[in-house]
Amino acid sequence: MNNPNFDLLMFARGPLFDIALLVFVAGVLIRVVEILILGRKKDFSKAKGQPVQQGIKTIFTRTFPRPGAIKANPITIVGGYVFHIGFFIAFLLFVPHIALIEELTGLSWPGVGRVVIEGATVLAVIAGLALLYTRWKDPVRRKLTTWVDYLVLILSLLPLITGYVAVNKLFGDPTFMMALHVLSVDILMIVFPFTKLMHAFTFAMARYYNGSIQGRKGAES
C-alpha cells in the first residue's frame, strides 16, 4: 500500500507532531520563565488594599469589558468572545480530541455532540474573519498590526476550517484533508512560543500584576 496522503497524515501526527509538541512545550516554558526571572523590586510603600487578592481577582474580572466598551468596539469584543469560546469548544470538547489528550496526558473529560462542535467551529471561523476584517479596516488596529499578527490569526483559523472540512468530508480526499488539519495544528504549535499567541498563557500574569499594583493602592482594577 502506497498512499501519499496516508503517509502525509502519519508524518503530521507522528514525528512532526512530536517535534511541534516539543517546540510548543519547551518554547512556552522558556517564555514564561524568561518573564518570571526578571522579577520585580520589593515595594516598600505601605499597602492600603490587598494586592495579592486583587491580583488574583483581576485575572477573572478583566474577562468582562467595562460598560460602554462593546458599543465602541463591537466587532473586536463580541468577535473576540465568540472566537475564543468557539475555538476552545471545538478544541477541548470534541470527542476525538479528548481521546488524543487522554493518550498524551491520561486526563479525560466528557465531550459534546457533533452539532455543538460544528456550530462552535462555524461561529469561531466567522468571528475570526470578522476580527481579520476589523484589523484591516479600523485605522487604530491597522496601525498596530504587523504581518505576524495577520499570519497568526490566519494560522489560528486553519485548524478550525480544515477540521470542519475533513470531518464532514466536504471536498478533497478525506485522508489528505485530515493530514492538512493535523499539519495546521503542528504549525500553530510551532509558531506559538514565538508570537503573540503567548498571550494565552501570559494574560493571567499581566492581569495579576495589574490587579496587584492597583490593589496595593486600594484602587479599582
Added chain:
Amino acid sequence: MSATVERGVNALREQVDAPVASFFSSCVSCGLCADACIFFQETQDPQYTPIRKVELLRRVWENEYTLFGRVKNMVGLGNRITEEDFTEMEQLVYDSCTMCGRCTMVCPVGNDITMMIRKMREGMSAAGHAPVELIGAAKRHTTGNSPMGDLSKAIEAQVKHAIADTGIEIAFDKPGVDYLVILSAQEIAEYPEVIGAMAQIFDKAGVTWTIASEAFEATNVGVQIGNRDVAKYLVTRVVEAAEKLKVKKVISPECGHAYQALRWEGPNLIGREYGFEVVHIIELLDQLRAEGKLKTSGKDSDKITFHDPCQINRRGGINKEPRRLLNMVAENFVETEDAGTMNWCCSAGGGVGANERAGHLKDAAFQLKKRQFEKVAPDKIVTMCAFCHHTLENALEDNDMDIEVAGLTEMMAEYLEDED
C-alpha cells in the same frame, strides 16, 4: 550609537521587569486602549493609541530580554533604537499622555500601560528628550524650593494671612506634633485659602500640625519628567523634614501627582519604609468625619458636580471619601457621566499643562470634559487637586463657561459647624 541614545536605552533597560515583560508578551494589538485615551477620543488620530506610546520600551524588552529577540539581534535582524526614534516618541510620551490611567483599566489582557509610560519617560529624559518646561521646573525645584521658583517668602506671607483671617496659631517647624502639612506650589501661589481652611478644620478636630520651612512643597516633577534621581531627591526632602520633626503622619495635599510621588513611589525611590505614614488630606477629613470630629452645618444649594483627579481616584484609590464629604455640604450634588474610577482627566495632568507644545492637544482634550459638564450644567465643580482646579478654571474661561471651581477642603471649612 550616540552617547545620549545609549543613555536612553540604558535607562529603558533598567525599567524592564516581570510585569513589563508579561504586558508586552500579552498585548494582542486589539486597540481597545485607544478609546480609553482622551487624546485619541478627541482627535481620532491612531498615533495616540496608548500602547504605541511605549514602543521603545517594548523594543528594548524584545531585543534584550527575550531569547528570540536576542537571536534576531545576533544575526543583525534586531530593531535598533535611534536618535530619530526618541525624537519621534517625544510628543507621544509627553504631549499626548497625562498618565491618567484609563488605558490601564480597559486593557483586556490587563496591561498597566500607564505604568509603562512612567517607565518610558525615564528613557526619554535620559536621552535628553524631555520637554524644556519640565526640565526648567526640575532645575528650579532641585536648586530651590518649588517648581515655580522660590516660594519661601510666599508661604510665610500666606501663613500670616491665614493666621490673621482665622485667629488660629500656625507654627512652622514644631516638633512632636501629629501631622506635617505640605502644600503644592499651585496652592501656595494660587489657592492659599486652603491653609486657613485646614487650620479651622484641624483646630475644631483637635489635630496638631506644623509646616516644615525646609520642605513645605509636595509636588515632584521627577515623576512627571521621568527622572528617578530628581524624584528621589525631592521626596528625600520631605522624608528628612518629617523624620526630623518626628511627626506621626504627613498630609499629602490636594495634588494628584504629589500623592503618587509621596505615598506610592517615595518609599521605593529611597529604598526603605518611611518612619511615618502618608495620608491624603481628603482621607484624613473623611476619617475625622467618621470619628465625629468634623461636623458641618448648612448646605450649599448650588448644583454641584465633582471632578475626580486621576492620580487620586483611579490611580490612588480615593473614591468614596470625597463623595461622603461632599454629601455633607452639598444639597444638590450631581455626578457627571463616567464619574468615579473612570472619570476623564482634566486634560493637563502628567506634565501636559506645563508643556507649551502640547497646548492644542490639551485644548482638544478639554472638549470631552466640556461636553460632560454641559450635560450636567453645574453651578460649581468641586475637586481635590489644585492643578485640576487650575486647569479647569482656565479651560472653562477659555470656553466661555461660567462655572465656579472649588477645592473640597475649602468647601468643608466653609460649612464647619461653629457652635462653641
